[in-house]
Structures are given as C-alpha cells and as structure tokens.
Amino acid sequence: MPRFYCPTPLQAGDVLDLPSSAARHVQVLRLQPGDMITLFNGGPAMAGPGGEFDASIERMGRSDVQVRVGLHHAVEREATRVVHLAVGMPANERMDWLVEKATELGVASIQPLMTERSVLRLNDERAQKKVAHWQSVAIAACEQCGGNRVPLIHEVATFANWRKAWSNAPSSLPLLLSLRAGAAGLRETVCDSARLAGAITFLSGPEGGLSGTEEDAALACGFTPVTLGRRVLRAETAALVALAALLQ
Numbered sequence: 001m002p003r004f005y006c007p008t009p010l011q012a013g014d015v016l017d018l019p020s021s022a023a024r025h026v027q028v029l030r031l032q033p034g035d036m037i038t039l040f041n042g043g044p045a046m047a048g049p050g051g052e053f054d055a056s057i058e059r060m061g062r063s064d065v066q067v068r069v070g071l072h073h074a075v076e077r078e079a080t081r082v083v084h085l086a087v088g089m090p091a092n093e094r095m096d097w098l099v100e101k102a103t104e105l106g107v108a109s110i111q112p113l114m115t116e117r118s119v120l121r122l123n124d125e126r127a128q129k130k131v132a133h134w135q136s137v138a139i140a141a142c143e144q145c146g147g148n149r150v151p152l153i154h155e156v157a158t159f160a161n162w163r164k165a166w167s168n169a170p171s172s173l174p175l176l177l178s179l180r181a182g183a184a185g186l187r188e189t190v191c192d193s194a195r196l197a198g199a200i201t202f203l204s205g206p207e208g209g210l211s212g213t214e215e216d217a218a219l220a221c222g223f224t225p226v227t228l229g230r231r232v233l234r235a236e237t238a239a240l241v242a243l244a245a246l247l248q
Contacts, residue, residue, distance in 0.1 A: 002029060003038040003052070003143045005150060010041050010053050014069045021136070023065040026057065033057050039069065043139070043150030051075055052148055077146045079106030079247040082199040084172060086111040086162065088206030090235045091119040098236040099134045099153065103141035105243045108199070109152040110134070115159045117208040127156040159214055167221035172199035175246075176218050177238060178225035179209065186226040190245050200246055204239040 004022040018026065031037070040052040054070035085102055089095050089112045102110060112131070114121060122130055134153045142150045157165075166174075175189070203210075203218055210218070219225065228241055 001036050001038045001054075002026075002031070003040065003146070005043065005139045005143055006039045006041050007043060008041060010039060010069050010072075012053070012069055012071060015058060015066060016069065018065045018067060020063075021139075023063065026065045027060070031057055031060075033060060036070075037067065039067070040142075040148040042148045043142070043152075050148060076148055078149050079108075081247055082108045082172070083243060083246045084109045084111065084199065084201045085239060085243065086113055086166075086201060086203045087239050088113050088115040088118050088159070088204065088210065088235065089120045089156070090206055094234075094236045095120070095130075095134065096137055098239060099137045100141045101240050102243055103138045103147065103151055104145045105240065106147065106247045107151050107243055108149075109154060110138075111154045111162060112156045113159050113162055113206075114156060115206055115214060116211040118206045120206075122156050131155055159210070160217075163217055163221060166201070172201045174201050174203065174218075174221075174223040175242075176215065176223035176225050177202070177204040177209075177242060178215060178227060179232070180215065180225050183225035183227040186228055186242055186245050189224070189226050202239075202242055202246060204242065205235065207235050209235075 004018065004025065006019060006022060008016065035057050037055050037057065038052050039055045042050050051072055051074040053072050055067040056070060057065060058068050059066040085107050087098065087110065090098060099110060131153050138151050138153060203223060228238060233241060
C-alpha cells in the first residue's frame, strides 16, 4: 500500500484530513474512496507511538483528502544503532542525494554544517528554506523505504558554533572521518561492539574535508579519527559509506 507521513495524533477509528503534501500525493496517484493506504507519524514533528496504521480513503476533495484511521501495526524497520550525522554540506544537489540516501540507511538526524572549505554558503532565510526542503526529502525517503521514524534535519550551523554546542552537552560517541596518519579503520572500530553500544555522532567534512584547524578542534573535544581506507571518496559518498558501516 502507498505510505504517507501524517504528523498528527493517530488512533483507530479517527476521521481526519491528510496534510496538504500527502493529500497532493494521493491525488497524483489517482487513489479513490475505499482505497487503502498506510500512515505513520513518528518523526521530528510528532513523537508518535511508532509503527504504522492502516487507513481507508473516505472522501476526495479538490485539494483535500479525508481518511479513516484503521488498525495500528507495531512494526519497526529502524536501524539497531542510533547514528547522528554532522556533515559539511556538499554543493549543488548532492546534499539532497545525501539526505535521501542517509534516510534510507536509517540515520537518526543530520546536522548540516558550514565549514572553512564549504562551497555552499547560506544566509538565514535561504538556510531555513533549504532545511525545510531537506526535511521534505527525508519524509519522502521514509515513505518510500518503509521507515517509520523521520530523521530530524537540524538548522544549518557553522562548524565553530556547532562544535561549541556539542562539546557542552556531548551525548554520543564521537567519530571523525579523517585522512590523518594513525586514524583507526572504521570497519575495525565498528567491530568493537562494546564501545559502540550507544548512540554515535559521525562528523564528516565537505569537498576537500575539514581543515586542519577544524580537525584539531574536533579532536580536542573528544572525537576519534577514523578512516575508510586508502581511496579518497567524494564528500557525500564518504558519509554514506560510513553510515552503511555504522548502521549494519
């Protein structure tokens, strides 16, 4: 059945209007009254009960869709590890691709960063629009892949401001993607299951990586340098390869 994110309280028997984005999607698919869909509401806008709900279409308006909520299914397809990604934003449409694929892999949240080598520079208004767009990309990816928890896309931050906030309240194991000599292999680090039992924050740079100053600052607040091997990957590829290893 088609799946839709509905960030409102859901309960069997309720009749409600779908959010505008979901309603448009239903209309594009040319669904009709009586057709069945799946709803889920776990994500940044609603701390839902998890799982997903059956729902039947009751009415199709010109711009609205009304549904009746059916049975709740306590099914989850989330990653066994909680991994937060802090990433220097790649340029052009590569950030869209990164958000989509990271969501499919099961990332818990994404922190877009402006670093010394970042090509993408956003002022406040443009940054807000970008974050809203990336959040919609994550929602669409969850609808497609079967995830019931939409990752939170944080507001864009400079590396310096984010590092200060993180160091004041670290809540997960910090790993830094680095080409420095002596960096541990990520695969070997992931195999240390006792060390990686809790949440992880994975920090990855933009094209060209983090600057030496930024890496030093990350190491100073507890990040462990890790490497993906001898090949130099594109910024968005490196982040996804790391997520795939961490979320296995």
